[in-house]
Amino acid sequence: MMSHRPTVLSGSTGSSASPAETMRTVEQAAARLRGGRLVLVNDGAQTILVQAAETATAESLARLAGLGDGCLVLTAQRGGALELPINGHRLLCLPLLDGLELDKVRRMIDPTHGEGPPSRPSVLRAPVAGASAAITLTKLAKLLPAALTVPLTAGGWSEAMAIEGDLLRVDAAAITAYADLAAETLRPVAEARLPIAAAENARIIGFRPADGSIEQFAIVIGLPAEHQPALCRIHSECFTGDLLGSLRCDCGWQLQEALRLMGQAGHGALLYLAHEGRGIGLINKLRAYQLQDTGLDTLDANRQLGFEADERTFKDAAVMLRHLGIARVRLLTNNPTKVDRLIEEGIEVIERVPHRIAANRHNQAYLETKARRAGHLLKE
Numbered sequence: 001m002m003s004h005r006p007t008v009l010s011g012s013t014g015s016s017a018s019p020a021e022t023m024r025t026v027e028q029a030a031a032r033l034r035g036g037r038l039v040l041v042n043d044g045a046q047t048i049l050v051q052a053a054e055t056a057t058a059e060s061l062a063r064l065a066g067l068g069d070g071c072l073v074l075t076a077q078r079g080g081a082l083e084l085p086i087n088g089h090r091l092l093c094l095p096l097l098d099g100l101e102l103d104k105v106r107r108m109i110d111p112t113h114g115e116g117p118p119s120r121p122s123v124l125r126a127p128v129a130g131a132s133a134a135i136t137l138t139k140l141a142k143l144l145p146a147a148l149t150v151p152l153t154a155g156g157w158s159e160a161m162a163i164e165g166d167l168l169r170v171d172a173a174a175i176t177a178y179a180d181l182a183a184e185t186l187r188p189v190a191e192a193r194l195p196i197a198a199a200e201n202a203r204i205i206g207f208r209p210a211d212g213s214i215e216q217f218a219i220v221i222g223l224p225a226e227h228q229p230a231l232c233r234i235h236s237e238c239f240t241g242d243l244l245g246s247l248r249c250d251c252g253w254q255l256q257e258a259l260r261l262m263g264q265a266g267h268g269a270l271l272y273l274a275h276e277g278r279g280i281g282l283i284n285k286l287r288a289y290q291l292q293d294t295g296l297d298t299l300d301a302n303r304q305l306g307f308e309a310d311e312r313t314f315k316d317a318a319v320m321l322r323h324l325g326i327a328r329v330r331l332l333t334n335n336p337t338k339v340d341r342l343i344e345e346g347i348e349v350i351e352r353v354p355h356r357i358a359a360n361r362h363n364q365a366y367l368e369t370k371a372r373r374a375g376h377l378l379k380e
Contacts, residue, residue, distance in 0.1 A: 078306030142281030199263030279311030318345030
């Protein structure tokens with residue numbers, strides 16, 4: 001038992017809260033999940049206790065199972081990989097009392113853990129209100145998209161607080177709105193001259209959302225706003241490709257070639273976005289690499305982990321372009337989805353400029369998958 005009097009920290013996610021206050025509460029909740037702690041997610045009349053399944057311990061699992069009608073919530077993508085009956089549901093719920101010991105939970109949520117798939121659960125049920133927001137919160141925390149949830153009754157509150165102490169409560173609607181708010185509130189906060197090999201007349205501009213969380217960057221060459229449609233590249237960060245020169249992807253070469261072309265033109269804007277691994281984060285990308293080494297392609301590897309094939313949105317790119325005074329672009333990309341998303345966000349794409357890089361023996365299959373399954377235009 002906690003030695004101090006437990007309290008519930010409501011957080012500022014109500015209708016009167018500012019966007020920054022709402023976002024900070026969601027960010028704090030995600031940080032707690034990353035640290036293995038519990039949070040409360042409120043969805044209308046239902047409040048659920050949530051722990052990220054990835055951070056569960058044998059002790060926490062037993063305590064949650066003892067609190068009531070708890071579940072392990074999985075995405076339909078992970079359920080499909082486990083050959084569970086999805087029946088059109090976006091989420092699946094496995095009761096905690098159905099023999100879900102820690103090793104089985106880990107094998108249910110992580111295909112890189114242990115040897116062979118776990119035994120199929122005997123019971124599945126529909127997840128409670130708030131479960132979808134709980135999964136979104138695990139994604140914001142860059143953890144595997146799986147959550148342990150317990151709906152709290154009046155008698156369950158004191159027991160839950162005895163386990164955790166102070167409990168942070170966050171509204172499901174605030175979690176759902178977080179990504180859009182983070183993009184909409186991006187503001188330039190710092191700018192510096194940055195001569196680079198591709199162009200000495202380059203600048204770097206740092207953007208930060210209202211809650212002060214993940215920052216985004218623009219590398220601006222010359223005066224692209226005065227040369228519209230501006231040559232533009234939306235580049236998702238890739239630690240392995242951009243920094244280490246990984247041969248598994250084409251990211252590093254695309255980054256350098258985009259800067260070279262902008263330097264040659266004398267103007268351009270490259271948006272460097274925090275979208276590691278198509279939005280799943282670096283740790284999960286490494287897990288996806290493990291799965292690819294067993295024969296899965298890049299899209300199926302993400303789905304095996306429980307993610308969508310691509311978790312990115314591009315509202316942040318459109319907001320940054322507007323801050324740069326750019327409304328019309330020539331977009332360096334092979335991905336028609338980027339074109340569509342920018343147009344949806346109000347940016348006029350005058351031309352898609354092909355951005356193909358020669359394949360090597362390590363990324364040949366990866367590029368073929370992007371062309372065949374993701375619609376990337378690599379064979380024009």
